[in-house]
Amino acid sequence: MQEGSRGPVLAVDLGGTKIIAAAVLPSGKIVSRNYCLTLADEGPEAVINRLLSAVNGATAKAKLKTSELTGIGIAAAGILDTEKGIITTSPNLPDWHDVPLGDILADRLGVATYLINDASAAALGEHRFGAGKRVDNLVYLTVSTGIGGGIITNGKLYSGANGCAGEIGHMTIEAHGPQCNCGNFGCLEALASGTAVAREAVRRLNQGETSSIAQLAEARLETITAETVALAARQGDHLACDVVTKAANYLGIGLANLVNIFNPELIVIGGGLSKMGDMLLEPARKVVKERAFQLPARTVRIVRARLGSNAGIVGAAVHTFEQQLDRNTEA
């Protein structure tokens, strides 16, 4: 097989908390892996320097030289102009505005660099090597602090005019709902993300409701996360179960919209909240059955992602291989 003769690419997952760099083969196999903290507060220059160190570390671990790399794929959250390699805005990187990361890395490393939205990367990863193998039409959602999305249509990543398609988390599902971090109101992310779950739990605790969430957080309400709520819900806590179900119902409304719009074979749910499993997915599936049209609702399977925290780097690698293939075909 021709692919086998190609060497690894370097793939980076530039997250809000940490930067993962890895050398990845065309088969999806991760040859080496390296990570460091993002420390986004220190601003773009410092983060880019740490990213370069992480890349160099992963390259060295894989016993490669930078000159042997054929490309670097970078998965990052936010609105990216992938054509131009620019991070326009990113929820995880608050000081980043129109940062030409592609050009900067290409300059510093002398290697072609391909930017991709992190959820699009995860969609690609899951499609090629995870839950979505042998499926033509797939929508991927990462439900975590925020909600991101990636879309596979007719077997290919759909990226739109600027490469920033797939912002499923910022689909309004409650026109007069709470304001989202993006400035819009009633986004799916504002109602069904980890942030929304934690905020709703804290709101209800502040109203005087009792719950084991407070004990788990040792009464420090500001430390409550979606994980705390999930833990309490698994222990049968009433308020926690209620909050999770409410978020799951909103997630279901978002999924029903996607089912009506995309009529996909598969919806894949990744991200931290997907670890709740059926506690999150069963109510969501039920809402899809109630709200979406029967034919597409019967067709779609709604499943958990398989690649876990590797989805981003695997997808960034897949994207890089495909971009190189496209360029070679065009040349």
Place this chain on the structure above:
Amino acid sequence: MQEGSRGPVLAVDLGGTKIIAAAVLPSGKIVSRNYCLTLADEGPEAVINRLLSAVNGATAKAKLKTSELTGIGIAAAGILDTEKGIITTSPNLPDWHDVPLGDILADRLGVATYLINDASAAALGEHRFGAGKRVDNLVYLTVSTGIGGGIITNGKLYSGANGCAGEIGHMTIEAHGPQCNCGNFGCLEALASGTAVAREAVRRLNQGETSSIAQLAEARLETITAETVALAARQGDHLACDVVTKAANYLGIGLANLVNIFNPELIVIGGGLSKMGDMLLEPARKVVKERAFQLPARTVRIVRARLGSNAGIVGAAVHTFEQQLDRNTEA
């Protein structure tokens, strides 16, 4: 050009009010056109017989024999299983459930028949011969009694797993909003369609508000349609302007969702309400700027459709030519 050597196909727009049949050339040129009333109340059998008469009429007008036809394309509203040629459900054809129209017509006429959702057909028509020429990624909305949609991604009609993708009108944008004809709540269609506009005007008139709408309808509130409201709004009637702006704002929320999800170059608005022009589109464009991400909001153009009532038949013809081409390529 090879296309020029191919003969016309027969295209049918099976609407709730009338059935249009036409012979259409690969260039999009309509050679003959024939129509009759649908009279959907009479049930599937009667409607199918009238459809056959309309087809025979259009064939004869084009001086063709049925045996000379290479295919028939049928555009119809509703959830269609296009792979199997089945009309699953249709808002315009209340008695139609799982009607295998494709097989029935193929049997009766001896010609290959291709079913396509009417809004998908209009999307194809506008993409090839209307407002969307030379655009890769386009979302089409028909805003009429209901709201339908069609999606072009990477230059091709996106139809999903069963061929029923594009149900944009049934995207929930107000989770606790009014119930829609589809059974779901807070659909775009329930808030921004012609039906929604007329219902909201009547509701406010019934609450005792004064408006020239009542005079235009000669105080028979049950005769008020979106057209009555649009006419009053053009004359500066306060209530009418208010109702149209409210619907336009909801339309804008739906469009903002599509901008964030699809990052398209173009959104094309057809259907009866699009005749309101900027009265409807300007508030909607403003909402898109406020609610969607900047990069995709700057990229997208939101324009009126160009093909008018021919979009469905032209699109059904394009679809038929493409299906034939696909089959020939596969063979």
